[in-house]
Amino acid sequence: MKRLSEERAKILFEKLAKFIGPNVKQLIDRPDGTYCFREHRDRVYYVSEKILKLAETFNPNQLVCVGTCFGKFTKSNKLKLHITALTYLAPYAQYKIWVKPSFEQQFLYGNHVPKSGLGRITENTPQYAGTVVYSMSDMPLGFGVAARSTADCKLADPLATVCFHQADIGEYIRSEDTLF
Structure with missing residues (x-):
C-alpha cells in the first residue's frame, strides 16, 4: 500500500468533490478515527490509519487489499469510482436523484434515467454534476x-x-467474474 502521488491525489479529490463537494474533509476526519486513501495495484482504498499500521507488517506482494476499494485508475490516468464507495459517499451527497x-x-440493469423515471431531484442541481441515485424509499x-439541470x-x-x-448496485451480479 503506497501513498497516492500528488497528481493522483488531485484526481481523486476532484472526483470526490464532484459528488460530495466540501464534505470530503468529513471522510478523512471521522469521529471514529482518521482515515486515509492508499493505492495498491492502481486501485484506491479508503482505510483507517489503525488498520493501515497493521497492514504494513505484511509483504505488499502478499496483500490483496486493505480497506474499502473506492475506485480504479485507468491506463489513461482517470479514476473510475466503484460501487463499493456508495455507502461512504451517499450520506454526504450534494445532489440527489430519486x-x-x-x-x-431499469437503472439497476445499467440504463440511464429518463424524465419519465424521475421521482424527485435536488433543487439547483447543475448540468453534468455528480449525483447519487436513490430509490423513493431513500436507498x-x-x-x-x-444530464440536465433541475430547471431543464x-x-x-x-x-x-x-x-x-x-455505476449501480446491480454491478455485483452483472460483473461478478471480472471485479477482482
Whole structure:
C-alpha cells in the first residue's frame, strides 16, 4: 500500500468533490478515527490509519487489499469510482436523484434515467454534476451524472435523459467474474 502521488491525489479529490463537494474533509476526519486513501495495484482504498499500521507488517506482494476499494485508475490516468464507495459517499451527497419504483429495475440493469423515471431531484442541481441515485424509499442505488439541470428537467420531454448512469448496485451480479 503506497501513498497516492500528488497528481493522483488531485484526481481523486476532484472526483470526490464532484459528488460530495466540501464534505470530503468529513471522510478523512471521522469521529471514529482518521482515515486515509492508499493505492495498491492502481486501485484506491479508503482505510483507517489503525488498520493501515497493521497492514504494513505484511509483504505488499502478499496483500490483496486493505480497506474499502473506492475506485480504479485507468491506463489513461482517470479514476473510475466503484460501487463499493456508495455507502461512504451517499450520506454526504450534494445532489440527489430519486427514481420511481417502476424504474428502479431499469437503472439497476445499467440504463440511464429518463424524465419519465424521475421521482424527485435536488433543487439547483447543475448540468453534468455528480449525483447519487436513490430509490423513493431513500436507498442509494448508484452513481450518475445529471444530464440536465433541475430547471431543464421540468421542461424536458418524458423520454429525455435526465441522468447518465455511471455505476449501480446491480454491478455485483452483472460483473461478478471480472471485479477482482
